[in-house]
Amino acid sequence: MLALQDPLDDAQLALLKVMAEPYLRDGQWPFWHYVERMMDHLGYDDAEAVLKSLPVVGTTMSIGPSYGLAWYDRVHLADDSRPALTAAAALHAPEMRHLFGDNFIAVLQYFVKQQRAAKPSPDRSDAPYVTSDDFKRDFPAVTPEFVAALPGIFEREPVMRRGYQSWGTTRGGWRFQLHRWLKDYRDVEDLPSYVERVAKLTTEATTITFVASNMTSRRLPTPIDFQLGNAPSVVTTAGAPPIVTRVVDPPQYVNADLITELEDKKGRSRLSPDKLLQLMRELNACFADDHAYACHALVRAIIDHVPPILGYKTFEAAASNYTWPTAADRKYIKKLMEFKNQADDVMHRQIRTSRGVITMHDVPLPGYINALLRVCVDQL
Numbered sequence: 001m002l003a004l005q006d007p008l009d010d011a012q013l014a015l016l017k018v019m020a021e022p023y024l025r026d027g028q029w030p031f032w033h034y035v036e037r038m039m040d041h042l043g044y045d046d047a048e049a050v051l052k053s054l055p056v057v058g059t060t061m062s063i064g065p066s067y068g069l070a071w072y073d074r075v076h077l078a079d080d081s082r083p084a085l086t087a088a089a090a091l092h093a094p095e096m097r098h099l100f101g102d103n104f105i106a107v108l109q110y111f112v113k114q115q116r117a118a119k120p121s122p123d124r125s126d127a128p129y130v131t132s133d134d135f136k137r138d139f140p141a142v143t144p145e146f147v148a149a150l151p152g153i154f155e156r157e158p159v160m161r162r163g164y165q166s167w168g169t170t171r172g173g174w175r176f177q178l179h180r181w182l183k184d185y186r187d188v189e190d191l192p193s194y195v196e197r198v199a200k201l202t203t204e205a206t207t208i209t210f211v212a213s214n215m216t217s218r219r220l221p222t223p224i225d226f227q228l229g230n231a232p233s234v235v236t237t238a239g240a241p242p243i244v245t246r247v248v249d250p251p252q253y254v255n256a257d258l259i260t261e262l263e264d265k266k267g268r269s270r271l272s273p274d275k276l277l278q279l280m281r282e283l284n285a286c287f288a289d290d291h292a293y294a295c296h297a298l299v300r301a302i303i304d305h306v307p308p309i310l311g312y313k314t315f316e317a318a319a320s321n322y323t324w325p326t327a328a329d330r331k332y333i334k335k336l337m338e339f340k341n342q343a344d345d346v347m348h349r350q351i352r353t354s355r356g357v358i359t360m361h362d363v364p365l366p367g368y369i370n371a372l373l374r375v376c377v378d379q380l
Contacts, residue, residue, distance in 0.1 A: 004055050004069065004088045004195050009364060011050045014042050016069070016093045019085055024095060025151060032080040048077055053100070058202040064297035065205040065289060071156040075099055078216035086156050088195045101191045103146065108160075108194065112186050115178035129177045133325070142304075151355070158198060159185055161290055163225065165218050177361065205288075252374065253287035253295070253366045254280040261377050269380040276305055280373070287363070293346060295363045301306040302369060303336055307375045313374060339364045 008016075018038045022030040039047035051070060058066030069092070072083035085093070090100035111130070118128040132147050151174050154164035159181055169177035182200060188194045259280055262273050279302050286294040303315050312318040319337050324330045346358055 004057060004067075004199050005091055005192065006055060008054075008092050011039075011044050012046060012054055013092060015039060015047065015050045015054075016085060016089055018042070019070075019094070020085065020089070020093050020096050023085070023379045024099070027145065029082040029084045031079065032077055032081050035083070036079075051077075051083065057199045058205070060185065065158075065202050067158060067202045084152070084156055087153070087191065088198070090191060091195060097191070099146075099149070100153070104285055105188070105191060105194060107135075107150065108185060108188065110135070111163075111176060111178060112182050113189075116180045116186070118178055127163075127177045127179050129163070129175050132174045158202065158290075161262075162360065165359045165361075252284050253363075253369070254284050255366075255370050258373050258377055259284075262373075262380070265377070265380045266324060269307060271380060273380060276302070276376075279305065283369075287360075290360050292358050292360045292363060295360070296343045296346040296358065299336075299364060299369055300340065300347065303340065303343075303372070306372065306376045309379050322375075329371050329375065333370040335368045336372060339368070 018035055021027065022034070028356060035051075036047045039045075039050065044050055046237070051072065052074075054069040056066055056068035067088070068086065069089040070083055070085055073081060077083070085096065085100075087100040087104050089095040090104075096365055111193070114130050116126075132150075136142060136147060151164065151166065154174070156159035160176075163177035163179045165175055165177075167173050185194070185197060188197055202249060259277065262277055262280070265273050266277075279298055283295060283298040283302070286298060307313060307315050307318045310318045310322045312321065316337070319333045342362070
């Protein structure tokens with residue numbers, strides 16, 4: 001797999017230029033149909049193959065943590081979609097370096113500085129934040145166009161995507177939560193070091209499976225094992241020295257033990273757990289990849305799917321009448337009942353002129369759904 005800073009070939013460089021020029025001129029990434037036509041004019045008749053040949057770190061599957069030079073739908077590249085370039089692409093496209101180089105790094109360093117300067121409160125658990133108004137006040141020379149362009153950049157950079165949400169009534173207004181992951185970028189001083197850091201963190205966030213001949217693949221220990229002093233797994237093959245590998249599993253929303261227990265119920269329960277298992281797996285995948293809307297929809301789907309396990313037709317009836325094991329469980333179920341309205345709004349609110357404000361911070365705490373699933377697995 002190519003590193004993000006490795007030299008590109010002529011076709012890849014041409015693609016970056018074709019995508020960058022309309023964005024730098026108009027502030028909007030071009031339709032894929034335009035990109036294909038322009039690449040064809042330049043003598044490259046398979047623009048999609050060129051796009052997918054750009055270097056990527058992390059998973060190359062449709063789900064999972066990854067970062068590359070471009071951001072696009074890896075499952076279906078529609079004519080009216082707008083693939084975008086990331087900050088890493090500026091390493092290869094000189095025309096993008098002013099926006100994605102010095103200016104972008106200045107924004108990142110500003111967030112890091114604000115995060116370090118924020119004083120914690122013993123009575124609050126939420127992270128502090130800065131707004132686009134704060135940013136304009138601290139950088140009076142910045143142009144309104146640059147401030148308005150930042151949300152589109154935030155959405156495609158992992159450390160920025162975690163904390164960004166729309167804010168205010170003006171076009172391009174935003175709020176950025178000064179989350180703990182900014183600490184990983186405190187020593188980043190320029191674009192190459194930023195891209196190197198993102199590549200390192202993305203690689204660590206991808207589950208690594210060691211596969212060799214005469215050996216079955218297995219999942220290796222997570223950093224928590226190392227932090228707790230647990231010995232890492234040692235993988236060996238006949239006649240070969242041991243290999244110790246440190247890996248990081250993607251974050252999980254649904255407890256893995258619950259999934260394993262539910263799998264064991266297959267064929268032994270009156271009700272089929274197949275759909276519930278798939279919903280749980282997809283929820284974990286979307287949570288690991290920061291898909292806030294999909295997480296809302298999947299939590300809502302699970303809530304609607306499980307009431308027959310508890311002997312009721314609706315979740316409302318189950319929440320009100322089922323004998324929950326503990327008072328804490330009843331509180332968690334009440335939280336899920338309150339979440340239903342929010343999930344309905346996320347799924348059914350129609351398109352409007354202002355940007356959406358839903359982020360991963362709006363997804364309910366995992367403990368709520370795990371408490372519900374714990375009871376359901378026990379009942380099957």
